[in-house]
Amino acid sequence: QTLTTGQYDLVSYAIAGACFALFAYFLHSWRSASEVGVRYRPAVLAGMCIAGVATASYVVLVIRWDTGFTLSDGVYVPGEPARATLYPRYTDWTVTVPLLTAELLAVCSLAGARARRTRFTTMAAAFLMIVTGFLGSQVVAQGRSTSGLVVWGVISSVFYLYLYLALVGAVRASRSSMSPEAFTSLRNASIVLLGTFGVYPLVYAVPVFVDVTPSWFVGMQLAYSAADVLAKVGFGVLIHKVAKLRTAEDV
Amino acid sequence: QTLTTGQYDLVSYAIAGACFALFAYFLHSWRSASEVGVRYRPAVLAGMCIAGVATASYVVLVIRWDTGFTLSDGVYVPGEPARATLYPRYTDWTVTVPLLTAELLAVCSLAGARARRTRFTTMAAAFLMIVTGFLGSQVVAQGRSTSGLVVWGVISSVFYLYLYLALVGAVRASRSSMSPEAFTSLRNASIVLLGTFGVYPLVYAVPVFVDVTPSWFVGMQLAYSAADVLAKVGFGVLIHKVAKLRTAEDV
Ligand SMILES: CC1=C(/C=C/C(C)=C/C=C/C(C)=C/C=O)C(C)(C)CCC1
Ligand SMILES: CC1=C(/C=C/C(C)=C/C=C/C(C)=C/C=O)C(C)(C)CCC1
Numbered sequence: 001q002t003l004t005t006g007q008y009d010l011v012s013y014a015i016a017g018a019c020f021a022l023f024a025y026f027l028h029s030w031r032s033a034s035e036v037g038v039r040y041r042p043a044v045l046a047g048m049c050i051a052g053v054a055t056a057s058y059v060v061l062v063i064r065w066d067t068g069f070t071l072s073d074g075v076y077v078p079g080e081p082a083r084a085t086l087y088p089r090y091t092d093w094t095v096t097v098p099l100l101t102a103e104l105l106a107v108c109s110l111a112g113a114r115a116r117r118t119r120f121t122t123m124a125a126a127f128l129m130i131v132t133g134f135l136g137s138q139v140v141a142q143g144r145s146t147s148g149l150v151v152w153g154v155i156s157s158v159f160y161l162y163l164y165l166a167l168v169g170a171v172r173a174s175r176s177s178m179s180p181e182a183f184t185s186l187r188n189a190s191i192v193l194l195g196t197f198g199v200y201p202l203v204y205a206v207p208v209f210v211d212v213t214p215s216w217f218v219g220m221q222l223a224y225s226a227a228d229v230l231a232k233v234g235f236g237v238l239i240h241k242v243a244k245l246r247t248a249e250d251v
Numbered sequence: 252q253t254l255t256t257g258q259y260d261l262v263s264y265a266i267a268g269a270c271f272a273l274f275a276y277f278l279h280s281w282r283s284a285s286e287v288g289v290r291y292r293p294a295v296l297a298g299m300c301i302a303g304v305a306t307a308s309y310v311v312l313v314i315r316w317d318t319g320f321t322l323s324d325g326v327y328v329p330g331e332p333a334r335a336t337l338y339p340r341y342t343d344w345t346v347t348v349p350l351l352t353a354e355l356l357a358v359c360s361l362a363g364a365r366a367r368r369t370r371f372t373t374m375a376a377a378f379l380m381i382v383t384g385f386l387g388s389q390v391v392a393q394g395r396s397t398s399g400l401v402v403w404g405v406i407s408s409v410f411y412l413y414l415y416l417a418l419v420g421a422v423r424a425s426r427s428s429m430s431p432e433a434f435t436s437l438r439n440a441s442i443v444l445l446g447t448f449g450v451y452p453l454v455y456a457v458p459v460f461v462d463v464t465p466s467w468f469v470g471m472q473l474a475y476s477a478a479d480v481l482a483k484v485g486f487g488v489l490i491h492k493v494a495k496l497r498t499a500e501d502v
Contacts, residue, residue, distance in 0.1 A: 030282070033282060038286060041283075041286070045279055045282055045283055048278060048279075048282065049275040049276075049278045049279050050275075052274065052275065052278045053271045053274055053275050056271070056274065057271065080321075080322050083256075083322075084263070087260060087264070088263075088267065090264065091263075091264050091267040091268045091271060092271065094264075094268045094271070095268060095271040095272050095275055096271075099275065134264060138257075138260050138264075139257045139260055139261050140257065141257075142256055142257070142260075
């Protein structure tokens with residue numbers, strides 16, 4: 001499948017833009033972690049680790065995109081490295097999605113054994129959700145088998161559902177232990193995170209319903225890049241705000 | 252030996268995922284070392300060094316895996332760099348396994364001459380265990396001689412046994428000097444470390460018992476990647492917890 005120069009440049013732009021946004025957020029969280037009290041520091045450190053890993057992952061993606069196509073007769077023709085411009089994203093998510101749930105929980109106010117159990121089960125569910133999604137989207141028949149996509153997609157969705165409910169429950173349970181202002185930011189953060197969570201299964205399901213034309217492929221790349229920035233940077237900025245507010249309240 | 256695209260992608264995913272997990276842990280231990288008191292700081296610093304070395308080692312592995320195979324007629328055919336996707340792991344372990352034992356001992360409570368002796372002998376045993384294992388798995392007849400594998404495997408196992416007993420002894424001896432909570436985490440950490448230690452000799456022994464088909468080869472790569480993450484990151488997180496709890500107790 002060939003891309004027009006417009007399509008190719010648009011994706012180059014989106015991938016490199018996401019990479020820069022993540023890098024900026026990485027630098028910010030590196031230098032601002034100390035503004036947050038020790039108690040909520042794990043949230044900011046999780047955000048920093050997420051941004052570091054995601055930046056590295058996007059650097060690889062940019063290189064693959066760059067080397068993966070050759071311009072001939074005015075169109076971009078994909079070569080071998082172009083195979084690997086969707087699935088490396090799963091590698092990133094395998095590490096970052098469990099960390100995103102840890103980041104959210106680190107500013108909620110579950111305590112003791114309940115906090116440990118929720119953290120462990122949600123991180124495990126996030127990990128398994130991505131691994132099973134990866135099997136469907138890439139390993140089984142290179143993601144070209146509709147039944148493979150559906151079966152693994154359904155298994156992955158079970159973990160998704162658990163994760164969703166557990167995180168909503170944790171946020172709800174935290175309402176009484178912080179100021180309304182901090183809780184509003186926490187609620188916004190969880191809306192951003194769980195809202196962007198909806199984008200990924202939709203993109204995953206594209207090949208089930210339509211034939212993946214170049215336009216669809218470009219759309220998938222743009223959707224993933226935008227959702228990654230929102231879920232990591234947008235969410236992270238809101239969590240940082242909650243952590244700072246709660247630090248001030250605890251004094 | 253050729254790999255299907257599914258097999259190839261699965262290993263790419265596992266290696267890159269391990270690399271990201273180690274990188275995240277590296278960033279985390281870099282930035283959080285100061286949360287731990289000076290007395291237990293060496294444990295966190297050892298964890299950081301381990302993660303840094305292992306991340307670099309996995310970057311090399313990812314590059315080798317990427318450049319080591321060419322896709323032709325829908326299957327991945329190994330080229331020369333593909334030879335070096337198992338044994339570079341020994342290079343990493345030669346440095347990191349002695350550091351892992353130092354990391355564990357740094358939160359135990361052996362004192363004075365006994366602490367120094369235990370640290371020296373366990374680090375030496377860990378080093379010799381890996382060096383002798385490397386001789387059997389790679390240097391003697393490229394690891395294809397069963398007798399070479401067995402002889403060096405047995406020699407390596409002697410060091411393994413010593414290491415195992417010495418570390419269990421050090422953990423046991425530390426029980427009385429810390430809170431039950433800290434000791435529980437220390438015990439869990441040593442279970443994770445010594446449990447994953449069991450994976451490596453099993454994978455080493457695979458060629459002694461079976462013909463290494465592509466599926467076995469893929470399984471070996473997956474097992475090593477998962478065990479490395481558990482032994483370095485999972486173990487490290489638990490040690491970090493012990494170090495923080497003991498810092499608080501010492502005040
Ligand atoms: C339910 C479901 C999925 C969910 C994926 C999600 C929720 C990914 C979230 C990624 C994030 C938040 C990345 C951060 O940058 C998959 C794996 C596509 C497979 C199909 C079923
Ligand atoms: C006993 C034995 C071995 C043990 C290896 C071990 C125990 C390796 C541990 C590695 C770790 C923990 C890496 C950390 O990431 C060898 C060398 C395979 C050779 C065969 C005999």
